[in-house]
Amino acid sequence: MSALDPVKGFGVTFGAMFKKVATEEYPEQVKAVAPRYHGRHVLNRHPDGLEKCIGCELCAWACPADAIYVEGADNTDDARYSPGERFAAVYQINYLRCIFCGLCIEACPTRSLTMTNEYELADDSRADLVFTKSDLLAPLLAGMEQPPHPMRLGETDTDYYVRAGRPAEEAS
Amino acid sequence: MGLEEKLPSGIVLTSVEKVVNWSRKSSLWPATFGLACCAIEMMASGGPRYDLGRFGMEVFRPSPRQADLMIVAGRVSQKMAPVVRQIYDQMPEPKWVIAMGVCASSGGMFNNYAIVQGVDHIVPVDMYLPGCPPRPEMLMDAILKLHDKIMDEPLGANAKRRELPGYAPRELVASSQRFTKEGKKAHRQALVKELMR
Numbered sequence: 001m002s003a004l005d006p007v008k009g010f011g012v013t014f015g016a017m018f019k020k021v022a023t024e025e026y027p028e029q030v031k032a033v034a035p036r037y038h039g040r041h042v043l044n045r046h047p048d049g050l051e052k053c054i055g056c057e058l059c060a061w062a063c064p065a066d067a068i069y070v071e072g073a074d075n076t077d078d079a080r081y082s083p084g085e086r087f088a089a090v091y092q093i094n095y096l097r098c099i100f101c102g103l104c105i106e107a108c109p110t111r112s113l114t115m116t117n118e119y120e121l122a123d124d125s126r127a128d129l130v131f132t133k134s135d136l137l138a139p140l141l142a143g144m145e146q147p148p149h150p151m152r153l154g155e156t157d158t159d160y161y162v163r164a165g166r167p168a169e170e171a172s
Numbered sequence: 173m174g175l176e177e178k179l180p181s182g183i184v185l186t187s188v189e190k191v192v193n194w195s196r197k198s199s200l201w202p203a204t205f206g207l208a209c210c211a212i213e214m215m216a217s218g219g220p221r222y223d224l225g226r227f228g229m230e231v232f233r234p235s236p237r238q239a240d241l242m243i244v245a246g247r248v249s250q251k252m253a254p255v256v257r258q259i260y261d262q263m264p265e266p267k268w269v270i271a272m273g274v275c276a277s278s279g280g281m282f283n284n285y286a287i288v289q290g291v292d293h294i295v296p297v298d299m300y301l302p303g304c305p306p307r308p309e310m311l312m313d314a315i316l317k318l319h320d321k322i323m324d325e326p327l328g329a330n331a332k333r334r335e336l337p338g339y340a341p342r343e344l345v346a347s348s349q350r351f352t353k354e355g356k357k358a359h360r361q362a363l364v365k366e367l368m369r
Contacts, residue, residue: 023223027320027351033307065274065281096278096290099304122301122314122345124321126278126290129300 033117037150038100040118043136046113046160048152049144051081051137052112056089059104059113067097068104077147084157091133095121110161187367196240197322200315203239205259206230210273210305218306227315236262241318242295243311255315258292260295264361268322271297272312273305280304280330295368313347320344323363 024031044052047084055072073089081087102153104113140146153159206214217224222351224230233239236259248256258268274280277300279289291297298321301314324342326334342362351356 022220023226024221026222026309027316027347030309030348059334066283094278095302096274096300097280097283098302099274099281103305119181119303119307119310120313120348121303122299122310123319123344124299124317126292126300129277 003112022040033119035117036115037119038102039116040095040121041098041104041131042114042116042138043088043091043133043134044114044138045140045144046083046153047143049140049149050083050147050151050160051087052110053088053091054082054084054110054112055091056109057112058107058109060154062103062107063098064103065097065099067099068092069094069095077150080150081147082162083154088133091136093131093136095129096126120167181355189325190363190367192327193323193325197319198217199228200231200241200268200319200322201231201233201239202243203259204234204261205237205242206245206275207248207252208275209243210276213305213308214243214245214272214311216356217311222308222312224312224315227312227319228240229315236260237264237331238257239241239263240267242267242269242271243272244276244291244295245272245305247273247280247282248291248294249286250288252367253288253294256291257294266325268298269295270301270311270318271300272301272311272314274302275304316347320350 017073044065046052055070057070057072060066060068060070069090069092070088071090073085075081075085075087102115105115108114121129145152151157151160186360206212216222218230218232229241236242240263242260242263244256260267269291271277275282275287276291277297279287281304283289288294299318301310303310306314319346320342346353350359
C-alpha cells in the first residue's frame with residue numbers, strides 16, 4: 001500500500017488516450033471482408049455471355065430456408081440462353097429468407113451460382129428484397145453478348161463445361 | 173403526433189421540416205430489445221469497434237418511453253408477439269422500427285407455427301435488414317438508410333406535398349456509396365434543390 005495507489009487508476013485512463021483507436025469508421029472507410037465472405041449471390045456467365053445456370057433447381061432443393069425459386073425451360077435454336085438443353089426462365093432469391101449459409105453454392109453443378117462480398121442489402125419493402133434474375137445475373141464484361149444468342153465457343157455444351165470455352169487442344 | 177403536426181402550411185416551411193427531421197435522426201435512441209442471435213450483433217454494433225455513438229445512438233434505452241427506434245433483433249415467437257406490440261405501443265411518437273435479420277423480416281428459415289412470419293404482422297416496419305445474423309456494418313447500413321428516410325418525412329400540412337404529381341421518394345443508396353466524397357456531394361445537392369423548390 002503506497003500513497004500513490006488512489007491515483008494509479010487514473011493512470012490507466014490517461015494511458016488509454018494514447019492507444020490506437022479500435023473503432024472502424026464504417027460508412028466512410030469500408031473495411032474489406034474475408035475473401036470468401038458469404039454475401040449477395042451472383043449468377044455467372046460463360047465468356048461469351050451465355051448463362052451458366054441450367055435451371056436444374058439443385059440450389060432450391062439444397063436451400064434450408066426455401067429462399068430460392070427456379071423455373072427451368074428448354075433452350076431452342078432460336079432462343080438460346082445457356083449451352084445445353086435447359087436454362088432458368090425464372091430465378092428468384094428471397095433475401096428475407098436467405099440465411100447466407102452457402103449450401104446452394106455447394107449444390108450448384110456448373111458453378112453458376114456464387115456469392116459476392118456485397119452485404120448492404122437493407123431495404124424498406126419486402127417485394128424489393130426478392131431478387132429476380134435481372135438483379136442476380138453478373139454484368140456483361142468485355143467480349144460478352146446479351147443472350148439469347150447461339151453458342152460461340154464450341155459446337156456442344158461439352159466445349160463449355162469441360163473445356164471452359166477454350167479450344168480442345170489447349171485444354172487437354 | 174404533436175402540436176407541430178397541426179400547424180398551417182404557411183408557418184411550417186420545408187426548411188423547418190428539415191431541421192426537425194435532422195434533430196430526430198441525429199439522436200435516434202434504440203430500445204434495448206434483443207430476442208435472439210441478432211442481438212449479439214446489435215450489442216457488437218454498440219461496442220467500441222463499431223460504435224453506434226458516432227450516429228448519436230449509443231444509449232440503448234432500457235425503457236421504451238425514452239426510445240424512438242425499435243430494433244427487432246431476432247425471431248419473434250407467437251408467444252412473444254403481444255409483448256413486442258406492447259413495447260411498440262409504449263414508445264412515444266415519432267417512432268421507427270427496423271426488422272433486423274431474416275427471422276424478424278419474414279420468419280427466415282423458421283417457417284413453422286411457432287414463429288411469427290415477419291414482424292410486420294404486428295408492428296409497421298420501416299426497414300428490413302436481411303442476414304443471418306447481419307454483421308454490424310449491415311445494421312449500420314440499415315440505420316443510415318433509415319436516417320435518410322427520416323430526413324424525407326413530411327411535417328404536418330407538408331404531407332400534401334407527397335400527393336403532388338412528380339413526387340418520388342429519394343432512392344436508398346448503399347452506405348459505402350452514400351458516404352464517399354461524391355455521394356455526400358450528390359446528397360447535399362439534392363437537399364439544396366429540395367429546399368429551393
